[in-house]
Amino acid sequence: MALNILEIFSKGYLKEYLSRNKNLILISFIILIASAFLGVVFCDIIQQYVTEILKEIFLSMPENPTVYNEAIFLFQNNIRANIIIMIGGLLFSIFSVLAIIMNGLIIGFTYTLVTPIQFIVGILPHGIFELPATILSLVGAFIITKLEINLLNALFKKRLKEEINKSDKLVKDIVLTFIIILVLLIIAAIIEAGVTPVLLSMVS
Numbered sequence: 001m002a003l004n005i006l007e008i009f010s011k012g013y014l015k016e017y018l019s020r021n022k023n024l025i026l027i028s029f030i031i032l033i034a035s036a037f038l039g040v041v042f043c044d045i046i047q048q049y050v051t052e053i054l055k056e057i058f059l060s061m062p063e064n065p066t067v068y069n070e071a072i073f074l075f076q077n078n079i080r081a082n083i084i085i086m087i088g089g090l091l092f093s094i095f096s097v098l099a100i101i102m103n104g105l106i107i108g109f110t111y112t113l114v115t116p117i118q119f120i121v122g123i124l125p126h127g128i129f130e131l132p133a134t135i136l137s138l139v140g141a142f143i144i145t146k147l148e149i150n151l152l153n154a155l156f157k158k159r160l161k162e163e164i165n166k167s168d169k170l171v172k173d174i175v176l177t178f179i180i181i182l183v184l185l186i187i188a189a190i191i192e193a194g195v196t197p198v199l200l201s202m203v204s
Contacts, residue, residue: 003172024142031100032134039105040112068193081099085099090145092149096137143177
């Protein structure tokens with residue numbers, strides 16, 4: 001399998017990537033949105049559990065944060081979580097789906113704690129970058145699972161070498177998924193640390 005990784009940076013490849021994985025993107029989007037809706041509906045049931053998670057996140061934030069170190073903290077946390085979700089594809093994406101569901105539940109639960117305008121201002125500016133990254137992390141997990149299943153099937157059929165040679169698109173899609181996530185999360189962290197607090201102070 002001869003990989004031309006630089007190909008993934010072309011506009012044509014990005015279009016192919018989106019077309020090839022549109023169903024996976026749609027499924028991941030639906031899972032996240034449905035989970036957020038459930039977080040609103042069942043907020044009383046999940047309150048204690050989600051509150052503990054939010055408390056842990058808050059306590060782990062840097063003391064006397066500057067925009068810079070808070071952005072670094074947010075980026076590190078988010079990229080770590082997204083990498084774990086993607087790697088979960090090796091376990092047939094089961095835990096990856098559960099992680100996205102948990103993300104959705106937290107988003108939905110958060111909506112019940114604030115006013116609609118506070119939610120929009122607090123989530124939307126960085127969320128337009130962070131949420132697509134979250135969705136793509138599950139897409140990446142699904143692609144890894146697909147690659148894994150293809151290779152396992154080929155192994156049993158004693159056609160592993162042939163399958164490896166045919167897997168270049170999947171491998172490049174995984175790499176491109178991670179790069180897009182990386183870029184989106186850098187932007188999201190900068191906005192969340194530098195812009196979101198200012199906007200929230202204006203509507204609080």
